[in-house]
Amino acid sequence: MSDAPKIPQTEPRYSATFDKNTAAEIRRAAATGIYDIRGAGAKRKLPHFDDLLFLGASISRYPLEGYREKCGTDVILGNRFAKKPIHLKTPVTIAGMSFGALSGPAKEALGRGASAVGTSTTTGDGGMTPEERGQSSILVYQYLPSRYGMNPDDLRKADAIEVVIGQGAKPGGGGMLLGQKISDRVAKMRCLPKGVDQRSACRHPDWTGPDDLEIKIAEIREITDWEKPIYVKVGATRPYFDVALAVKAGADVVVLDGMQGGTAATQEVFIEHVGIPILAAIRPAVQALQDLGMHRKVQLIVSGGIRNGADVAKALALGADAVAIGTAALIALGDNDPHLEAEYNKLGTTAGAYDDWHEGKDPAGITTQDPELMKRVDPVKAGRRLANYLSVLTMEAQVIARACGKSHLHNLEPEDLVALTLEASAMAKVPLAGTNWIPGVTQF
Amino acid sequence: METITFDLDQHTLREVNQYLHSDAAELNGKTVTVANPNGSHNIAVGLKSDVNVTIQGHAGYYAAGMNQLANVVIEGSAGTGVAENMMSGRVHVKGFASNAAGATANGGLLVIDGDAGLRCGISMKGVNIVVGGSVGSFSAFMAQAGNLVILGDAGEALGDSLYEARIFVRGSIQSLGADCEEKPMDAESRQILVNLLAESGHQDADPDSFTLLGSARKLYNFHVDNAGDY
Numbered sequence: 001m002s003d004a005p006k007i008p009q010t011e012p013r014y015s016a017t018f019d020k021n022t023a024a025e026i027r028r029a030a031a032t033g034i035y036d037i038r039g040a041g042a043k044r045k046l047p048h049f050d051d052l053l054f055l056g057a058s059i060s061r062y063p064l065e066g067y068r069e070k071c072g073t074d075v076i077l078g079n080r081f082a083k084k085p086i087h088l089k090t091p092v093t094i095a096g097m098s099f100g101a102l103s104g105p106a107k108e109a110l111g112r113g114a115s116a117v118g119t120s121t122t123t124g125d126g127g128m129t130p131e132e133r134g135q136s137s138i139l140v141y142q143y144l145p146s147r148y149g150m151n152p153d154d155l156r157k158a159d160a161i162e163v164v165i166g167q168g169a170k171p172g173g174g175g176m177l178l179g180q181k182i183s184d185r186v187a188k189m190r191c192l193p194k195g196v197d198q199r200s201a202c203r204h205p206d207w208t209g210p211d212d213l214e215i216k217i218a219e220i221r222e223i224t225d226w227e228k229p230i231y232v233k234v235g236a237t238r239p240y241f242d243v244a245l246a247v248k249a250g251a252d253v254v255v256l257d258g259m260q261g262g263t264a265a266t267q268e269v270f271i272e273h274v275g276i277p278i279l280a281a282i283r284p285a286v287q288a289l290q291d292l293g294m295h296r297k298v299q300l301i302v303s304g305g306i307r308n309g310a311d312v313a314k315a316l317a318l319g320a321d322a323v324a325i326g327t328a329a330l331i332a333l334g335d336n337d338p339h340l341e342a343e344y345n346k347l348g349t350t351a352g353a354y355d356d357w358h359e360g361k362d363p364a365g366i367t368t369q370d371p372e373l374m375k376r377v378d379p380v381k382a383g384r385r386l387a388n389y390l391s392v393l394t395m396e397a398q399v400i401a402r403a404c405g406k407s408h409l410h411n412l413e414p415e416d417l418v419a420l421t422l423e424a425s426a427m428a429k430v431p432l433a434g435t436n437w438i439p440g441v442t443q444f
Numbered sequence: 445m446e447t448i449t450f451d452l453d454q455h456t457l458r459e460v461n462q463y464l465h466s467d468a469a470e471l472n473g474k475t476v477t478v479a480n481p482n483g484s485h486n487i488a489v490g491l492k493s494d495v496n497v498t499i500q501g502h503a504g505y506y507a508a509g510m511n512q513l514a515n516v517v518i519e520g521s522a523g524t525g526v527a528e529n530m531m532s533g534r535v536h537v538k539g540f541a542s543n544a545a546g547a548t549a550n551g552g553l554l555v556i557d558g559d560a561g562l563r564c565g566i567s568m569k570g571v572n573i574v575v576g577g578s579v580g581s582f583s584a585f586m587a588q589a590g591n592l593v594i595l596g597d598a599g600e601a602l603g604d605s606l607y608e609a610r611i612f613v614r615g616s617i618q619s620l621g622a623d624c625e626e627k628p629m630d631a632e633s634r635q636i637l638v639n640l641l642a643e644s645g646h647q648d649a650d651p652d653s654f655t656l657l658g659s660a661r662k663l664y665n666f667h668v669d670n671a672g673d674y
């Protein structure tokens with residue numbers, strides 16, 4: 001009857017385990033039979049620099065005057081063995097990003113922006129382009145497993161050489177540049193037919209363990225007459241051992257990339273599930289350097305999710321000598337910009353979430369080889385935006401360092417930091433805010 | 445022709461390589477002999493002029509690595525990565541070569557009179573390699589371009605994930621890698637083989653006794669039905 005009591009319905013409830021993204025991925029996998037490949041880094045929330053805070057000065061410590069007292073930002077990289085170490089005005093460098101993944105104008109813009117503020121930029125898989133060599137006053141040349149585009153003339157043209165063992169987004173993984181992005185130029189540089197998927201190997205072809213690495217580094221030193229710093233880049237997995245082995249193998253600089261670090265194209269499952277966050281990797285890496293008496297002698301560059309001057313300052317306070325940025329630099333150039341929303345919508349996505357960089361259809365013209373799309377990057381203007389952004393990162397880090405009473409960014413130290421969460425406290429080995437407790441180090 | 449000798453019992457490796465990196469004007473046409481190499485690594489790496497180098501014995505890793513223009517003869521055997529990433533010139537190993545001989549090399553000619561170890565010609569990008577003996581497993585893995593001639597036998601997974609390189613084998617093959625298949629010997633390939641045999645001192649070898657291998661090109665663009673081959 002009409003006046004029968006209405007039975008309350010349960011609200012529709014989504015599963016936390018099988019949430020919308022998860023279910024959509026199951027459907028996509030079922031329809032296509034191939035794992036999801038995408039660009040960018042880990043997207044889920046991870047323990048990160050946001051979980052740390054600076055204490056600042058107080059009665060017991062006094063700050064530096066913001067506008068008068070100097071707070072140095074320069075850094076020297078590679079003075080262990082190299083005759084010509086690198087001098088940077090700011091400890092924020094541009095990470096290695098491949099030509100092929102990025103367009104020529106985007107590479108040029110990175111060079112322009114970095115050079116304007118006195119920092120370095122880095123080649124990537126696929127070799128060195130004249131655009132980036134021409135516009136980068138300090139250029140680091142990556143030596144990768146694929147050796148695509150690798151040649152000794154470019155090695156000699158570089159200011160430093162980075163032997164890439166791994167990347168934070170995919171430690172232990174190789175690369176895949178899908179056929180769509182293989183233009184004539186990319187194909188020629190990599191010595192492969194146009195339009196063919198390019199699988200980049202995950203291991204170097206001519207050496208295996210750490211003892212071989214030592215000989216390989218010696219070879220590169222011999223070829224370049226011991227002039228150029230040699231970096232070794234590793235994805236963050238077992239940082240204590242990897243850093244120790246890199247130092248033993250003769251590295252001048254170790255680059256440590258956490259799991260938030262971007263990639264041009266990797267399996268989603270790899271990006272989100274292999275490797276550790278940079279927050280958890282810095283202290284063991286620094287410990288390895290200290291145990292070997294090499295902290296500040298072999299420099300440590302860290303990367304993976306660096307966004308602002310606070311991140312820079314925190315990374316340095318934990319013991320790094322410099323940082324590298326990839327994703328943030330692309331955003332500064334114009335990647336995922338909201339003004340392109342209509343075009344992102346056409347690709348089935350939205351500004352801020354676009355990560356199908358491997359498809360080569362980037363409306364911003366950055367992660368593409370399409371000659372029309374890449375014209376959208378004005379290397380001068382985009383370079384200027386990057387330079388502005390790099391200056392902001394540096395100034396922000398200085399603001400924090402001065403507040404902590406430090407006359408150089410490198411004087412920041414773990415004692416300036418506390419953690420907001422137990423995880424961050426345990427990983428960064430700084431006390432939980434308001435306590436003296438560092439889980440795993442001190443008793444509660 | 446002027447000959448200069450470096451004795452690695454007396455000189456450091458650095459001195460040898462530094463000299464070998466002198467200007468072309470200093471080096472062109474000269475012969476440099478390296479005595480008592482005793483397996484030292486990185487001998488004659490990064491050469492970039494038309495100089496003749498003779499290594500009078502065994503060399504360690506990466507002998508003649510990244511060679512450009514130079515003509516390097518190793519009278520003994522060579523360690524891992526001989527002539528790796530060579531761009532041009534000629535490297536001749538009279539003994540055996542260890543793993544990854546000619547890895548990623550872009551050009552030039554690598555001649556190995558004896559056997560070569562694992563992964564000979566891995567990721568090669570245009571070099572020509574002639575091996576008088578046999579090659580180990582995984583040779584020509586992901587080989588992109590160039591020619592690998594094997595007068596003896598080949599180990600397992602020959603030419604795995606091959607791109608556009610050609611492989612010529614005279615002896616037996618333990619197994620082919622994914623996407624590597626036998627091809628009919630076309631006139632162009634046969635001519636390449638004839639030339640390489642002549643250039644490497646094997647002009648007596650009968651080109652018709654070789655099998656030509658190349659890429660089946662099934663892995664060129666990912667398809668789920670081939671997933672098991674990756």
Ligand SMILES: Cc1cc2nc3c(=O)[nH]c(=O)nc-3n(C[C@H](O)[C@H](O)[C@H](O)COP(=O)(O)O)c2cc1C
Pocket residue numbers: 039040041095096097098101102123124125142164166167168233257260261262263264303304305306324325326327328367
């Ligand atoms: C588009 C793109 C291409 C990349 N290509 C390379 C590469 O060729 N070699 C490499 O070692 N790392 C590569 N990386 C990783 C960066 O060098 C760096 O480790 C990472 O971007 C740092 O993290 P972030 O993006 O959070 O700043 C690439 C990253 C991006 C975003």
